[in-house]
Amino acid sequence: MxxxxxxxxxxxxxxxxxxxxxxxxxxxxxxxxxxxxxxxxxxxxxxxxxxxxxxxxxxxxxxxxxxxxxxxxxxxxxxxxxxxxxxxxxxxxxxxxxxxxxxxxxxxxxxxxxxxxxxxxxxxxxxxxxxxxxxxxxxxxxxxxxxxxxxxxxxxxxxxxxxxxxxxxxxxxxxxRPEFAELRERSLERRRTPELKRILITLGGVDQDNVTGQVLDVLSKSQLSPETELDVVMGASAPALDEVRQQAQVLPFRVSVSVGVTDMAERMCLADFCIGATGSTTWERCCLGVPTMTMVLAENQKHAAEAIARHGAAVVIQNQSDLEAALQKLLTNEQFAENLSAMSNAGASLVDxxxxxxxxxxxxxxx
Missing domain, CATH: 3.40.50.11190 (Rossmann fold)
Incomplete structure (x- = not known):
């Protein structure tokens, strides 16, 4: 054809x-x-x-x-x-x-x-x-x-x-892409004993409002271990790319900022938690069972976000102004490990x- x-x-x-x-x-x-x-x-x-x-x-x-x-x-x-x-x-x-x-x-x-x-x-x-x-x-x-x-x-x-x-x-x-199905079993297997050592941050190919920077600012104030790895992925056309790179250099964590990656499936597989946009990557994360806090960054994402929240496949942030309080609450929750496991199972059940x-x-x- x-x-x-x-x-x-x-x-x-x-x-x-x-x-x-x-x-x-x-x-x-x-x-x-x-x-x-x-x-x-x-x-x-x-x-x-x-x-x-x-x-x-x-x-x-x-x-x-x-x-x-x-x-x-x-x-x-x-x-x-x-x-x-x-x-x-x-x-x-x-x-x-x-x-x-x-x-x-x-x-x-x-x-x-x-x-x-x-x-x-x-x-x-x-x-x-x-x-x-x-x-x-x-x-x-x-x-x-x-x-x-x-x-x-x-x-x-x-x-x-x-x-x-x-x-x-x-x-x-x-x-x-086929690598998501190929890595699915491996990704789900490593989530049977959830932990929080590596966080993937991916807020769209453009991120016009620099929500990535807001997320990094909130994490810098959190009680996360200094050994925590932050894997930040951005698009080459993101207006705030240089600003985020500078911000990453002074964070109290191990931070990498990558552009135009071709190994997103591998990065998701290695991530213990993701902070991402409610776009097409939602289904990639679900396939690999990646526990996620997902941000609604456009009006057309609200319908899917509400459904994802009802299914328990992610924690959904509808407004950027709620980001700091919601993320701090999630990270300090005594049942956080259980929440990671529940989100992983719920997401994996949706997409194969x-x-x-x-x-x-x-x-x-x-x-």
């Missing part, structure tokens, strides 16, 4: 949409399928990473902002319309130009600023359309829809999809790491 992906990353959007598409693309390529990417040249885009991973990339040009402000008036119904950077009609035409060539069997669309209007216009040059969504707030014209979030129900998309659209809903379909294979089987079946 030939598959094209339309997804964006930026300082505003973050990196999660492109990263999960890359995960699916790499799984497809491992089975002999050909994948290409179409992304816009936003500040903070991941074009270099996509090319580094060996995928063909069409990078759409940035828009004239004055033209955008006039032509976007009809798009106000979409809550994230400004994430696109151009009118949807212009994006559709540019995407069609990028698709000019041999027929694409599947177009995978992962973008909150695109809906059924765009999908109908672009579908004339592709075999089928698959949509990856999280928020169920707009209609789609597609053959397959994937929403990998806990707490989402298939009926949440009633009235938003064609009747024949197949809905792949829930973390059973979470798009994880085989979601990519399930999604690919549907792509092949429904072609």
């Amino acid at each position: 030939r598959i094209a992906f339309r997804a964006d990353a930026s300082i505003q959007i973050g990196t999660g949409h492109v990263m999960r598409c890359l995960t699916l693309a790499e799984a497809l390529r491992s089975q002999g399928h050909e994948c290409t990417f179409i992304c816009r040249d936003h500040p903070g885009n991941l074009g270099a990473l996509i090319a580094e991973r060996g995928f063909q990339l069409s990078l759409l040009s940035q828009a004239d902002l004055a033209e955008w402000s006039i032509e976007s008036e009809s798009d106000t119904a979409l809550a994230h319309a400004d994430w696109l950077g151009v009118p949807w009609q212009q994006d559709a035409e540019q995407t069609l130009e990028a698709l000019n060539g041999p027929i694409i069997d599947w177009l995978v669309v992962d973008h909150y600023a695109l809906d059924a209007r765009w999908e109908r216009r672009v579908s004339k040059r592709v075999g089928e359309v698959m949509v990856i969504d999280d928020i169920a707030d707009r209609p789609h014209e597609c053959k397959l829809l994937l929403d990998q979030n806990l707490g989402r129900e298939a009926q949440d998309y009633d009235g938003l999809l064609p009747e024949a659209c197949i809905r792949l809903v829930g973390p059973r379909y979470a798009l994880l 790491g085989l979601g990519c294979l399930r999604v690919i089987n549907h792509l092949k079946t429904e072609q």
Whole structure:
């Protein structure tokens, strides 16, 4: 099959949409399928990473902002319309130009600023359309829809999809790289006797508000042992990267700050506890049973966070202002070790790491 992906990353959007598409693309390529990417040249885009991973990339040009402000008036119904950077009609035409060539069997669309209007216009040059969504707030014209979030129900998309659209809903379909399934048994085994020696801190590829710095500040005031290791992971486009590096040098712990890592599964496996964002990495942590305090850093993360909290798979912080009190309370809890074990078991029961294979089987079946 030939598959094209339309997804964006930026300082505003973050990196999660492109990263999960890359995960699916790499799984497809491992089975002999050909994948290409179409992304816009936003500040903070991941074009270099996509090319580094060996995928063909069409990078759409940035828009004239004055033209955008006039032509976007009809798009106000979409809550994230400004994430696109151009009118949807212009994006559709540019995407069609990028698709000019041999027929694409599947177009995978992962973008909150695109809906059924765009999908109908672009579908004339592709075999089928698959949509990856999280928020169920707009209609789609597609053959397959994937929403990998806990707490989402298939009926949440009633009235938003064609009747024949197949809905792949829930973390059973979470798009994880194969190393997470490979490390799952090892990671779960080492959590049978929980301890707190190594903390992984990963708050998204951008972390525009520098929540990482806030977390480090709170930990510096805690009673953690000086022997505690802090493994801080950030994206290369994170605005506060240099500030965090300087902060790490004066902390009373063993701290490393890493950028653009390719061994996240190994880092999660080694972590006794994680402080992370409620994004796609949530399902990676669940697969490996990593006990987590998860931060809600965007409105579209609230629904999944509430479901994760109900399931007991993580401690959820809805507001950044609550971070210090919640983290101090958690770390000083006499039952902290038991809490780690309970969170690990609850998370591991949700995700087995085989979601990519399930999604690919549907792509092949429904072609």
